Amino acid sequence: MNYKITLIPGDGTGPEIAESTRRVLDATGVKIDWEIAEAGCDVLEKYGTPLPEDVLKSIRRNKVAIKGPITTPIGSGFRSVNVALRKELDLYTCLRPCKTYKGVKSKYENIDLVIVRENTEDLYAGVEFEAGSEESKKIIELSKNKIRIDSAISIKPISKFASERIVRFAFEYAIKHKRKKVTAITKANIMKFTDGLFFTVAREVAKKYSGIEYEERLIDNMCMQLVQKPELYDVLVLPNLYGDIISDLCAGLIGGLGIAPGANIGNDIALFEPVHGSAPKYKGMNKVNPTAMILSGVLMLEYLGEKAAAKKLERVVSEVISEKKVVTYDLGGTAKTSEMADEIIKKLGD
Ligand code: NAD
Numbered sequence: 088m089n090y091k092i093t094l095i096p097g098d099g100t101g102p103e104i105a106e107s108t109r110r111v112l113d114a115t116g117v118k119i120d121w122e123i124a125e126a127g128c129d130v131l132e133k134y135g136t137p138l139p140e141d142v143l144k145s146i147r148r149n150k151v152a153i154k155g156p157i158t159t160p161i162g163s164g165f166r167s168v169n170v171a172l173r174k175e176l177d178l179y180t181c182l183r184p185c186k187t188y189k190g191v192k193s194k195y196e197n198i199d200l201v202i203v204r205e206n207t208e209d210l211y212a213g214v215e216f217e218a219g220s221e222e223s224k225k226i227i228e229l230s231k232n233k234i235r236i237d238s239a240i241s242i243k244p245i246s247k248f249a250s251e252r253i254v255r256f257a258f259e260y261a262i263k264h265k266r267k268k269v270t271a272i273t274k275a276n277i278m279k280f281t282d283g284l285f286f287t288v289a290r291e292v293a294k295k296y297s298g299i300e301y302e303e304r305l306i307d308n309m310c311m312q313l314v315q316k317p318e319l320y321d322v323l324v325l326p327n328l329y330g331d332i333i334s335d336l337c338a339g340l341i342g343g344l345g346i347a348p349g350a351n352i353g354n355d356i357a358l359f360e361p362v363h364g365s366a367p368k369y370k371g372m373n374k375v376n377p378t379a380m381i382l383s384g385v386l387m388l389e390y391l392g393e394k395a396a397a398k399k400l401e402r403v404v405s406e407v408i409s410e411k412k413v414v415t416y417d418l419g420g421t422a423k424t425s426e427m428a429d430e431i432i433k434k435l436g437d
Contacts, residue, residue: 089118090391093145093152098127099365100375100424101155107377107428108153112384114432115396122149126168127157127365138168143175152358153387155380156365166213169360173206174213178351178358179249180256181206182386183334190409191342191418198340200313201266201322203257204330206351208249211327214242245281245326250288256352257324258296268300268321269293272309272329285326310336338362345376345417346408348383350390357390359383373423376415378404381431403434 096105109121124142131137137157146152159167172178181204187196216223218239227234234240257269271289273282286303293301304312306329313320313333317340325333338347344363351358361379369375381404388397407413413430414420422430 089120090151091120091122091149092387093124093142093149094121095124095126095142095152095154095157097155097157097365098129099156099158099367099370100372101127101157101365103371103373103424104361104375104377104380105153105155107424108155108380108384111377111381111400111428111431111435112388114435115388115393115400117388117391117393117396124152126154128160138171143172146172146176146356146358150356151387151391152356153380153384154358154360156361156363158365158367170211170213172358173351176351176353176356176358177207178353178356179205179207179252180350180352181330181334182260182350182352183337183347183362184386185334185337185341185347187341188346188405188408190411190414191346193340193342195317195340198317198337200317200320200337200340201260201264202330202334202337203253203260203322203324204334205249205253205325205327207327208244208246209327210241210243212242212244214244216240243278243281245284247284247288250285250326251292254289254292254324257322258292258299261299261322262296266299266321268302269296270302270304270309270320270323272304272306272323272325272333274306274329275303276305282326289324306333309333313337313340334362343417344379345415346378346382348379348381348386350383350386352390357387359387359390373425374416375424376417377424377428378408378415378418381428400431400435403431406434407431 096102122145124145126138126142157168183202185200187198223240226240273285275282275286338344347362349362385397385401407430413422
């Protein structure tokens with residue numbers, strides 16, 4: 088049976104890496120019927136929105152999608168398409184494995200961390216009030232004037248429901264992937280109610296998984312720990328904003344954004360995408376590294392249960408990187424995006 092999968096090329100350098108990823112995934116032998124869905128800045132004029140309803144319909148129908156990055160214009164009327172997709176489809180887990188591959192220039196070796204980031208609430212909830220608005224005035228009143236009168240305000244909701252399901256996901260992932268430890272990370276010493284709730288819930292969930300070690304860290308300390316002794320950590324579970332920042336920090340530990348894959352997972356829908364953005368300055372140059380999106384494809388094959396194909400593709404990608412002959416600029420080579428994909432395809436056939 089062929090899988091029907093939604094492919095969103097995205098914008099900026101997205102279409103270039105998406106095309107390479109599609110060709111590579113086809114070369115694994117897994118039979119996929121691609122349904123192309125256009126979203127992002129490049130289609131704004133055509134559809135009047137960067138996220139046409141048909142894109143959501145396609146993902147809801149097919150249940151599995153892979154996407155290239157999409158630009159978030161700063162200060163425009165549109166919120167992030169990426170955030171909208173995660174919220175609309177309730178893709179509550181953002182899963183980002185961070186692994187060092189031989190041949191990638193990095194100050195670290197043998198990093199093997201998994202970031203489990205809550206994807207639907209926290210400061211990403213989009214509940215913001217402009218400075219001087221009636222709403223912000225009311226909140227300032229409620230705060231008993233602890234907030235300055237000319238403030239803009241963002242609300243940080245953390246719910247028991249969302250915290251519980253993300254921590255449970257982290258433990259279930261740890262069991263399934265034979266991991267030993269889950270570390271929950273917040274700033275609960277300062278945000279006692281919101282981040283405090285996240286820790287309280289995490290502790291309760293942890294009690295049900297006695298085979299997996301559980302510990303807590305504060306986000307500031309965690310940044311230092313990850314830079315100094317990343318080998319102490321295994322699966323990390325975090326609210327949305329801390330998860331976003333730690334993801335980039337960990338991408339830095341493994342040698343850059345060009346090789347960091349990701350997945351957004353809900354109860355019955357999953358959307359795979361690289362951690363990096365649309366790198367617009369390289370648009371149309373066939374220059375950026377397709378690996379992060381190809382490795383997101385590896386996560387997608389695993390999710391589909393195509394374990395042998397996933398394993399083989401990851402091995403081949405790792406081989407191409409370590410040989411350093413046909414790799415993109417960020418990995419020390421001169422190959423084009425499509426040439427690196429061709430090399431992976433050639434080796435898949437060997
Ligand atoms: P970015 O990740 O697009 O790029 C930052 C820099 O990292 C690039 O200039 C480039 O030097 C390097 N880089 C990124 N991807 C690379 C690759 N595949 N190969 C080689 N080098 C690579 O970050 P940005 O410039 O902050 O964001 C650009 C746009 O993308 C913004 O609008 C942002 O909101 C958006 N964004 C989208 C997503 C997503 O679609 N999920 C994620 C992050 C950022």
